[in-house]
Amino acid sequence: MHIAIIGSGTMGSGIAQVAATANCKVKLYDTKKEALEKASNSLDKILNRLIEKGRIDEVEKKRIQGNISYVESLQDLHDADLTIEAIVENLQVKQNVFQELEGIQKKDAIMASNTSSLSIASIASCLKNPERCIGIHFFNPAPLMPLVEIIPAVQTSVKVFNQVFSIIQSWDKVAVKAKDTPGFIVNRVARPFYGEALRIYEEGFEGLPEGEKGFATIDWAMKSIGKFRMGPFELMDFIGNDVNYTVTETVFTAFYFDPRYKPSFTQKRYAEAGYLGRKSGRGYYNYAEGAEKANP
Ligand code: NAI
Numbered sequence: 001m002h003i004a005i006i007g008s009g010t011m012g013s014g015i016a017q018v019a020a021t022a023n024c025k026v027k028l029y030d031t032k033k034e035a036l037e038k039a040s041n042s043l044d045k046i047l048n049r050l051i052e053k054g055r056i057d058e059v060e061k062k063r064i065q066g067n068i069s070y071v072e073s074l075q076d077l078h079d080a081d082l083t084i085e086a087i088v089e090n091l092q093v094k095q096n097v098f099q100e101l102e103g104i105q106k107k108d109a110i111m112a113s114n115t116s117s118l119s120i121a122s123i124a125s126c127l128k129n130p131e132r133c134i135g136i137h138f139f140n141p142a143p144l145m146p147l148v149e150i151i152p153a154v155q156t157s158v159k160v161f162n163q164v165f166s167i168i169q170s171w172d173k174v175a176v177k178a179k180d181t182p183g184f185i186v187n188r189v190a191r192p193f194y195g196e197a198l199r200i201y202e203e204g205f206e207g208l209p210e211g212e213k214g215f216a217t218i219d220w221a222m223k224s225i226g227k228f229r230m231g232p233f234e235l236m237d238f239i240g241n242d243v244n245y246t247v248t249e250t251v252f253t254a255f256y257f258d259p260r261y262k263p264s265f266t267q268k269r270y271a272e273a274g275y276l277g278r279k280s281g282r283g284y285y286n287y288a289e290g291a292e293k294a295n296p
């Protein structure tokens with residue numbers, strides 16, 4: 001099966017690894033050459049780590065790498081049976097890419113979006129054949145997280161839904177059907193986890209320090225006492241502040257400005273400052289080499 005992945009950032013590179021491991025032929029496309037190089041280098045490191053842990057051998061590494069080609073032109077994606085788009089969380093930009101792709105690919109090629117919050121119906125609406133469009137929402141890091149939400153739009157055909165559902169299962173993932181509602185299942189439930197943590201920080205309380213130490217205090221409470229695996233600030237840094245902020249804004253708007261989902265100025269300012277989290281070396285915490293992580 002020929003798979004095309006659009007966007008070789010955090011999600012696109014992980015999804016490419018999943019599909020390549022399942023022996024699909026994957027073409028990974030990005031408008032930025034350096035993003036493709038980064039994806040290729042990071043896959044090499046990930047596979048070397050798996051070899052060190054004894055999970056795969058050199059032959060398996062070569063097989064996975066051999067299944068992925070890195071392409072710099074959308075035209076190269078002409079032979080895809082299934083395309084998964086994982087680019088910036090912006091409806092207009094996503095629609096532009098899907099429309100261009102429709103002129104390149106065969107009529108029954110499936111087009112999917114990994115969007116976290118945009119409506120699949122609105123993405124599909126830009127296509128001449130919207131019944132081929134669907135949401136396939138992976139979680140970060142895609143190779144490790146078993147759950148994948150499959151989101152049919154009102155336009156999606158039953159045939160396309162069934163095909164996608166079995167493809168994702170054959171990639172050793174747990175597929176669940178989700179409704180095309182803002183944030184689908186997990187992102188909707190998770191919104192207050194981030195939003196309330198930000199609100200607690202902004203409101204402050206006796207003894208809560210400003211900045212990193214304050215974030216670390218809230219994270220510590222959630223992990224040590226609440227038994228969450230990651231604190232909300234660590235998790236936001238892991239996801240990417242830009243991506244997470246945009247998702248919050250979209251969910252807030254889509255729920256007719258329900259105050260439960262109101263975005264935070266702290267998060268907005270951090271995203272504007274380029275404090276995007278792990279991927280930029282600085283988020284709520286500093287990830288620069290040699291920097292010590294704050295303690296509560
Ligand atoms: P990212 O910022 O890490 O990567 C996006 C990539 O898309 C970049 O390499 C960029 O150069 C490329 N790109 C931008 N416009 C493009 C275009 N027109 N054509 C081709 N490539 C283009 O973003 P990330 O985190 O991978 O998110 C991508 C999508 O996945 C978003 O829709 C996001 O909401 C969704 N998502 C993100 C998750 C996360 O935890 N980061 C989890 C699940 C879904």
